[in-house]
Each structure stands twice: as C-alpha cells, then as structure tokens.
Amino acid sequence: MINQQQKRSLVFGQGPLSIEDIVAIAKGHSDATLSNDTDFTQRIDAGVAFLDKLLAEDGVIYGVTTGYGDSVTRAVPLPLVNELPLHLTRFHGCGLGDVFSKEQGRAILATRLNSLAQGYSGVSWDMLSLLKEYLNHDVVPVIPQEGSVGASGDLTPLSYVAGALVGERDVYFKGEVANSGEVMKSLNLSPLTLRPKEGLAIMNGTAVMTALACLAFSRAEYLVKLATRLTSLSSLGLMGNSHHFDDILFSVKPHAGQQQVAAWIRDDLNYHTHPRNADRLQDRYSIRCAPHIIGVLADTLPWLRQLIENELNSANDNPIIDGIGEHVLHGGHFYGGHIAMAMDTLKTAVANLADLADRQIASLVDSKFNNGLPSNLSNGDPQRQYINHGFKAVQIGASAYTAEALKLTMPASVFSRSTECHNQDKVSMGTIAARDALRVIQLTEQVLASTLLAAIQALRIRQERDELALDSLAHGLLEMYHDITGYFPNLDEDRPLERTLRDTVDAIQQQKWKLYE
Known part of the structure; x- marks a missing residue:
C-alpha cells in the first residue's frame, strides 16, 4: 500500500x-x-x-x-x-x-x-x-x-x-x-x-466476475502494446522487412486498432528515416501480419470496456428496491451474461497474442528461419557450441504455455447448467469465464516474457556483429532494450533462466515499461 x-x-x-x-x-x-x-x-x-x-x-x-x-x-x-x-x-x-x-x-x-x-x-x-x-x-x-x-x-x-x-x-x-x-x-x-x-x-x-473483468481488461490492454513492441524487436532480430508496416498500406484497411499497432511499429523502427528491406520479399505471417493479429484485440477493447463498465455501474441485485417510487421489482439483474461474453471474447483475443509470440520465438531460435543468427540464440564460443543450447528449453516452455492458453479458450458461457432445483435453470458462467481469462492472460504474459528475452538476445547479437545500429531505433525501444540487457546478461553459456523469466513476467504485470505514451 x-x-x-x-x-x-x-x-x-x-x-x-x-x-x-x-x-x-x-x-x-x-x-x-x-x-x-x-x-x-x-x-x-x-x-x-x-x-x-x-x-x-x-x-x-x-x-x-x-x-x-x-x-x-x-x-x-x-x-x-x-x-x-x-x-x-x-x-x-x-x-x-x-x-x-x-x-x-x-x-x-x-x-x-x-x-x-x-x-x-x-x-x-x-x-x-x-x-x-x-x-x-x-x-x-x-x-x-x-x-x-x-x-x-x-x-x-x-x-x-x-x-x-x-x-x-x-x-x-x-x-x-x-x-x-x-x-x-x-x-x-x-x-x-x-x-x-x-x-x-x-x-x-455480479461483483466477483466484474471485478476480475476490470483487472483482466487492464492487463490485456497493456499486452496490446507489449505484443506490438515485441513484434518490432522480433522484426529487427530477424532482419525483417519494415515495409510491411507502411502507412499507405494500412490506410486501405481502416481498422483503427490495427492501424495504431502498425503505426507504433513504424515508430519503433524509425521506418520513414531508416526503412529496412529483407532478403525475403515477404516476411512470415508472425511478423508481417502482426498488426492484423494484435489489432483484433485492440479493436475489441472499446466494446469490452462498454460491457464491463455498464455492469460495473449497474444495480445488479434482485429484487430491486425503488424506495423513492416505492416499488419492489423482481427480475434477473444478477445474471452475468454480458461479463461472460466479454471474458470469453477477451481470452480468445489474448490467446492469439500468445500464439503470435510463440511463432516469433520459434523463428528466432531456428537457424533455418532466423536469417543467420546462431542456433537457439546461444551466443558463446563457437568451440563450445556442441554443449550449449541457449533458448531451446525456453522455446519449449513458450509452446507449453501457448498450448494451455489456447486450450482454455473454449467459451465458458455456453456451459450453462440447470441448478438449484431447476430454479436457476439457465446461468451465465461469467465468473468461470473471468477466471479463465485471467489464466489465459497469465500464460500469455509468460509467452511474451520468453519471446521478449529471446528478441533482446537476438538484437544483442546483431549489434555485436555490426548488423544493427542501435541509434537507428526509436528512443522508447532503445530504452527498453538497455533496461532488459541490464538485468539479463548475454547468454554465452547455458544457465538457468527461471529467475530472469519470473522477473520479466513481474515487470510485465507491474506494467514497468511505459509503452507508446
């Protein structure tokens, strides 16, 4: 406190x-x-x-x-x-x-x-x-x-x-x-x-489900920005094509959230002053389509806010007591259907961010796809490459978290059960949906933390090889890079990364990095 x-x-x-x-x-x-x-x-x-x-x-x-x-x-x-x-x-x-x-x-x-x-x-x-x-x-x-x-x-x-x-x-x-x-x-x-x-x-x-929905919304809102920054870092690590985020390109598909994500990535990359062309004309979808994936959540949040805040500011009781008009009104305002729909929607959109980041780390660690980076981003003595495995297990972990997040996207709201002697014969399952959403968010934060460390390692390698000029990047992105490298030393020899991962998840949950203000 x-x-x-x-x-x-x-x-x-x-x-x-x-x-x-x-x-x-x-x-x-x-x-x-x-x-x-x-x-x-x-x-x-x-x-x-x-x-x-x-x-x-x-x-x-x-x-x-x-x-x-x-x-x-x-x-x-x-x-x-x-x-x-x-x-x-x-x-x-x-x-x-x-x-x-x-x-x-x-x-x-x-x-x-x-x-x-x-x-x-x-x-x-x-x-x-x-x-x-x-x-x-x-x-x-x-x-x-x-x-x-x-x-x-x-x-x-x-x-x-x-x-x-x-x-x-x-x-x-x-x-x-x-x-x-x-x-x-x-x-x-x-x-x-x-x-x-x-x-x-x-x-x-509906106080429990609505309270959880407020907390879930806040964390999901931050994940929109974090997944965007992560895409910028991954694109740089993979030496991707920055033209995929061009403002003219995005002007012809006018989803506001999607356009904002693309604009943030352009700013991170200093696109108009430092455009980057890749050997591949088109990057893989996990980079090229990232604004379209993240943008779904960005464009859904205003609608979810309306549902959550309407519920938050309602008298969701039964019976309703109108003392001034002297009415007792029996109804069903305790029903949590709107929160259930909001949370089922939110967890699906958030899980897609986990899936996106999981594909990004998969590209970063794989020497078949990472455009010349070392296998598993292990950045040590070439003579010791035979025993060092870098981010191999971190990527496996990210895949596990992603699978669990995707599994939990089954909508809770369709699992109504008749209960209480068939008086409560159609129920919302809104609290289960909200709890599921928070679990999906937790898992997604873990995936993004894993991929974030991998992307920072990739940028460190590019910078050491003179393949990336850090001063060509936007101030916010560069500041975040220096902050993370400050507590995450170069992975030149295998070491346990659990503590570093947990610290990164904590930083995400505390919204430590002020993104795109």
Missing part, C-alpha cells in the same frame, strides 16, 4: 466509475469515500424506510419474507425474518479451490460497494460504511475462487464478503489471515447486523 497522502479519493454514489478506478483501488492507489450528494443520500434513506414500511405492513418480499431461490414459495414467519440473511451467508460458505489474491479481493469489495451505492438495493448506511472502512483499512475477505455459476450472481464467493462483515469469516490484514471479528475489534469497528434484505443485497450480484 502506498502512503495515504499520495492516494486519491474514489467517491462511491457520485457517478459512474471506470475500469481504471477499480484497478486503482485494487492496487491501493485510491481510498474510498461515500458521496454526500442529496440524490444519493435520499435513495439510500428511502430504500431503508420503504423496506421497513413493507415489513410493518406484513408485505411479501422475495428473500426478505420468503425463502431463497426455489424456496420462494415458503413464507418466513416474521419472528425469523431477521435471522434469514445470516443463514444465507452461512449455507453459502462452501467455496473451494484457490483463494483470490488480496488485490482481487479489494477489487471485489469496491465493485460490490459501487453496485450497492446505486441506491436500489435497500441497504443501510452501516453496510456501505463498513465496506468503505474495509477498503480504507485494507481488510480484505479471504474468498475461494470456485463455486459460482454466475447467476443468481456470485452467491457463494460473495457470501465470504458478507460473512466477513458480520465477523464470521477470515480476512487478510497486515500480511496475515485473521478472523474478521477480531480485526474489526482492533480497529474499533462494529460487526454488521444484517438487516432483512442485506444478505441478499451483498451476495446476489
């Missing part, structure tokens, strides 16, 4: 939030505040008052005076109404699998707070305030990743948020896992006593 004085404040209930807002609060770069806007405060107050009025009049409200899901036909006696939400949090405490990271947990908290702050969930100020305090004190629920079908929202994972608010589940706090009740006591915070609608309100929504 960064110093409190350096943080900006993110206001919930004031207006729409962006993907970048959620990423900033997930990384601890923002703290949370609640709006004091009159319209916002009126919506929250009216929702609470309206529910109290209905309960006093013995009104029938789903999940308040009825059982949940298929149990909707079972009326709950008024003396038990106040206990019902606590039972909801408890019987959903059955998640399995790995747990979400602290960063992912913060994104989930912020995303759910933003939905509740739309003012149509009938929740109290106590709940909103405690969610805010959790973010600001960096108290993060420990949430298992598995168990959500994406409708009725992320019930099981979000039950761990609800359970933490009432003091019954574990949280991350100060580098340790502790009981939330004990942590709240140490911070002079009071565990939440759930009002009749509040268990359902915090659990019956």
Whole structure:
C-alpha cells in the first residue's frame, strides 16, 4: 500500500466509475469515500424506510419474507425474518479451490460497494460504511475462487464478503489471515447486523466476475502494446522487412486498432528515416501480419470496456428496491451474461497474442528461419557450441504455455447448467469465464516474457556483429532494450533462466515499461 497522502479519493454514489478506478483501488492507489450528494443520500434513506414500511405492513418480499431461490414459495414467519440473511451467508460458505489474491479481493469489495451505492438495493448506511472502512483499512475477505455459476450472481464467493462483515469469516490484514471479528475489534469497528434484505443485497450480484473483468481488461490492454513492441524487436532480430508496416498500406484497411499497432511499429523502427528491406520479399505471417493479429484485440477493447463498465455501474441485485417510487421489482439483474461474453471474447483475443509470440520465438531460435543468427540464440564460443543450447528449453516452455492458453479458450458461457432445483435453470458462467481469462492472460504474459528475452538476445547479437545500429531505433525501444540487457546478461553459456523469466513476467504485470505514451 502506498502512503495515504499520495492516494486519491474514489467517491462511491457520485457517478459512474471506470475500469481504471477499480484497478486503482485494487492496487491501493485510491481510498474510498461515500458521496454526500442529496440524490444519493435520499435513495439510500428511502430504500431503508420503504423496506421497513413493507415489513410493518406484513408485505411479501422475495428473500426478505420468503425463502431463497426455489424456496420462494415458503413464507418466513416474521419472528425469523431477521435471522434469514445470516443463514444465507452461512449455507453459502462452501467455496473451494484457490483463494483470490488480496488485490482481487479489494477489487471485489469496491465493485460490490459501487453496485450497492446505486441506491436500489435497500441497504443501510452501516453496510456501505463498513465496506468503505474495509477498503480504507485494507481488510480484505479471504474468498475461494470456485463455486459460482454466475447467476443468481456470485452467491457463494460473495457470501465470504458478507460473512466477513458480520465477523464470521477470515480476512487478510497486515500480511496475515485473521478472523474478521477480531480485526474489526482492533480497529474499533462494529460487526454488521444484517438487516432483512442485506444478505441478499451483498451476495446476489455480479461483483466477483466484474471485478476480475476490470483487472483482466487492464492487463490485456497493456499486452496490446507489449505484443506490438515485441513484434518490432522480433522484426529487427530477424532482419525483417519494415515495409510491411507502411502507412499507405494500412490506410486501405481502416481498422483503427490495427492501424495504431502498425503505426507504433513504424515508430519503433524509425521506418520513414531508416526503412529496412529483407532478403525475403515477404516476411512470415508472425511478423508481417502482426498488426492484423494484435489489432483484433485492440479493436475489441472499446466494446469490452462498454460491457464491463455498464455492469460495473449497474444495480445488479434482485429484487430491486425503488424506495423513492416505492416499488419492489423482481427480475434477473444478477445474471452475468454480458461479463461472460466479454471474458470469453477477451481470452480468445489474448490467446492469439500468445500464439503470435510463440511463432516469433520459434523463428528466432531456428537457424533455418532466423536469417543467420546462431542456433537457439546461444551466443558463446563457437568451440563450445556442441554443449550449449541457449533458448531451446525456453522455446519449449513458450509452446507449453501457448498450448494451455489456447486450450482454455473454449467459451465458458455456453456451459450453462440447470441448478438449484431447476430454479436457476439457465446461468451465465461469467465468473468461470473471468477466471479463465485471467489464466489465459497469465500464460500469455509468460509467452511474451520468453519471446521478449529471446528478441533482446537476438538484437544483442546483431549489434555485436555490426548488423544493427542501435541509434537507428526509436528512443522508447532503445530504452527498453538497455533496461532488459541490464538485468539479463548475454547468454554465452547455458544457465538457468527461471529467475530472469519470473522477473520479466513481474515487470510485465507491474506494467514497468511505459509503452507508446
């Protein structure tokens, strides 16, 4: 976490939030505040008052005076109404699998707070305030990743948020896992006593999948630029033909993202002042068609942003409580179909970047295709070439990561399962799609890290042979080259590269290199 004085404040209930807002609060770069806007405060107050009025009049409200899901036909006696939400949090405490990271947990908290702050969930100020305090004190629920079908929202994972608010589940706090009740006591915070609608309100929504989608989008957006820079480096390493990225050429196929990728590569290569011709009239597709491949993701991102941010700024609850108009509206806003489609689309486009980079490293290490570079980019004494194998295993690893990424592109959204006594008979699988997307992104980052080191090694060899003048390259590309060669010495003798690869993946995930600003 960064110093409190350096943080900006993110206001919930004031207006729409962006993907970048959620990423900033997930990384601890923002703290949370609640709006004091009159319209916002009126919506929250009216929702609470309206529910109290209905309960006093013995009104029938789903999940308040009825059982949940298929149990909707079972009326709950008024003396038990106040206990019902606590039972909801408890019987959903059955998640399995790995747990979400602290960063992912913060994104989930912020995303759910933003939905509740739309003012149509009938929740109290106590709940909103405690969610805010959790973010600001960096108290993060420990949430298992598995168990959500994406409708009725992320019930099981979000039950761990609800359970933490009432003091019954574990949280991350100060580098340790502790009981939330004990942590709240140490911070002079009071565990939440759930009002009749509040268990359902915090659990019956798309916060987990949407939070993961925000994080996935941010990483994918960076990969567009990194794959572009990697193509520039690979083209130089292979002594490729820079005319493949000509601005006139790309003017006749006007996909904006594709054109931008080509323009970035032209700038990297200083194309107009240092055009390069290859021995081959046409480079292989993994170089020549790279703008067309990367451009698919670049051109898809604006549409994905619209889907994700619409979901982020929605009241994705059921029932919707219109306190001012005094309506209880039963529907299906917990359904995560838009996020499922966004993540299924994103992971396919990202996996194509892994496939592209895998083909680029395959060309770089293969002396049949790499235009005179040593086999496997091993840059040592020729008398020792018989025992040195350079990037051979790194390329095998890249192929393995790529295969796994491609395997995971099967769309999760088509695997709906009827569940919960056929009440939830068509579900989104949005959370599985989002988790898949993050895994595909991780694997793709590993492929790009592998190929990036190989391309840097290729440029080092070209430069040593006087086959490439570094001062002919754009400043940004040259700066990145020097940064990587600073921690990645010449591979002249075989050595383990795991640590270097992990450091490079970390740099990618931290978006260390400021590309094409």
